[in-house]
Amino acid sequence: MDLFADNQLSIFNATRQNLLPFDGEVFLYPNFYQEDGVYDLFEELKHTILWKQDKMKIYGRSVNFPRLTSWYADNDQSYTYSGVVNIPLPFTPLLLKIKQAAEAQCGKQFNSALLNFYRNGEDSMGWHSDDEKELSGNPVIASASFGATRTFQFKHKEKKNAMISIALSNGSLLIMQGQTQHNWMHRVPKTTKDPGPRINITFRDIKY
Template sequence: MDLFDDMPLQLPDAELRFEPRFLDATEASDWLARLLLETPWEQPCVQLHGRYHPVPRQVAWYGDPGARYRYSGLTHDPLPWTPLLAEIRARVVEAVGQPLNGVLLNHYRDGQDAMGWHSDDEPELGRNPLVASLNLGGTRRFDLRRKGSGRIEHSLELGHGALLVMSGPTQHYWQHQVARTRTPCAPRLNLTFRWIRR
């Protein structure tokens, strides 16, 4: 399948690959149900302007031994891969053609759970990181904007079983978010696979 068969997405200074039907609905629903049940979800707090606030979603970090991940002032030590997550990782690695040693699971329980504007540009991800984002459950809008701009340049509807891969210089020039919405939406899991440099 051509990378842009389903939705043209050619942004300058970015490498984006979008497969809206990476998984069929049956397999995606099976993985969603099992991950919701098996995952030891946490809701850590981050410090903003001297006050602590719980992040507006639930999270879990899995990875190879030593694949510690630090973002937003939080350091995550990896949980060991479960058989299911090892199976999912193998499928994603096959699709992207490079190894991945960690995955961040985000559980968006409803439309009020969100992710603010950011780039995945932490030092341990290397200069041009590849981030493979697998979506299970409810559809949410994924926005992109140029760094330094307040205007949304492009939006994608990330639905059940969709895979979005960001690589190359994308994180140098672009930010992304999953904004709050008042539109009713089903619970959503987002699995972002990446390679953590030791």
């Protein structure tokens, strides 16, 4: 299965536009992965990824993350975020194909991937930046989305009125780079509507 059309890449590269007004670089390719087979990709990811329910501490209480997660990498190094220690699983053939497509677009090699499974509109991701020390410098992060469309929001860390909302649809690829993680936070907010399930894969290069 071809994940994306070769003739689309030159169009995307020629017309890409930075979605952030300042202090960072974010690029969106809404139809990066071809329509044919994209829903099959979602179903395969849903049923073959080893999903887990992580917990976090809030005011001394242990509560479930409002989503399912999984961590894959090409080595056996653990990775800690939000207080959770993740032991990686080896990349599946499908994850490798998706990763290679993202790498071709970014011109960047990735060695790991954090996956999030948003089961319904109640599942979410709070405000945060991907600024862990293992990412170092100005990380390039490629975020692939499959399944239902969800809103993805940015807000500036200092300029509180600077906020941007983006619709991440099935088969889209979002690239965050430059100073983005230093100056902006992002989230996937809850919604009272039930858009259906969504799987997000964020590819990154972890420095151990």
